[in-house]
Amino acid sequence: MKSLRRSCTSGFTLVELAISSVVFGVILSATLGASFTAQNGFSAAVIRSRLEQRAQRALDLILDEFGTAGQTGLTPASAPPLGSFSLTYRRPTGIAAGAITWGNASTVLFEYTADEPNNGVDDDGDGLVDEGRIVLIRNVGLPTERRTVLATGVPELMPGELANGLDDNGDGLADERGLAFSVASGVLTIRLALGEADAHGRRITSIQRIAIQLRN
Ligand SMILES: [Ca+2]
Ligand SMILES: [Ca+2]
Ligand SMILES: [Ca+2]
Structure with a gap:
């Protein structure tokens, strides 16, 4: 050297x-x-923040609908470990001839879309397989029925969950979807997951959970 x-x-x-x-x-x-x-890391953080905002907005709209609900009139009122991916609320409006009268029904549900059918394939090419959306339906079954999409990119199963009858991800519900309602001790719990794939095809998911004390 x-x-x-x-x-x-x-x-x-x-x-x-x-x-x-x-x-x-x-x-x-x-x-x-x-x-x-x-x-x-930056793009993942940006996506995660966007997902959190979208989930929060969707939950706020669901709260507007169910925030003053009583346990009566809520269908189904699934108790853990059962959850439901749809919830219908009919508000009591009064009493007539000794019976409760009910207002129009509102439903919030998870549904698949035409461009992403439930077939194990990412039909719409967005990096998520069989993802669905959340829809709010007001005046269910009436000529005045109105549908509003609250969020898209909802995974068909909550992250970590498999369709096997077990609570794989340990959140208290078995086989729950990306939108799950459950009722226990007069409290309605809503779980919501929203997902998006980043530029490298990696799936990023945000999970939010809120609990509402139901009126008697
Ligand atoms: Ca599909
Ligand atoms: Ca897809
Ligand atoms: Ca679970």
């Missing part, structure tokens, strides 16, 4: 050049790797 350096003091030796380029290559690839990872 020393003899080589002495013989070529004005610049790099071939050996030094080779080492320099290897080191430069290592530094360059390490830097590229770091920025690639940071960018991935």
Whole structure:
């Protein structure tokens, strides 16, 4: 090494050049790797934040619908470990001839869409398989029935859950969907998952849960 350096003091030796380029290559690839990872983390954080906002907005709209509900009139009122992916509420409006009179029914439910049928395939190519959406239906079954989409990108099963009759993800419900309602001790719990795939096809999911004390 020393003899080589002495013989070529004005610049790099071939050996030094080779080492320099290897080191430069290592530094360059390490830097590229770091920025690639940071960018991935950034885009994942952006997607997660967007999903949280979307889920919160959907839950706020569901709260508007069910926030003042009583346990009577709520169908189904599934107790854990059972959950339901739809919930219908009919508000009592008064009493006539000794019987409760009921207002129009509102339903919030998970449903598959025409471009993403339930077939184990990502038909719409968005990186999610058999995802669905949440729809609010007011005045159910009447000519005035109105449907509003509250959120899209809802996984058909909650992350970590398999369709096997068990509570695989340990959240207290078995085989729950990305939208799940359950009622216990007068409290309605709503679980909602929203998913999106990032530019590399990795699925990012946000899960929100709210509990509402039902009126008697
Ligand atoms: Ca499908
Ligand atoms: Ca899809
Ligand atoms: Ca579960």
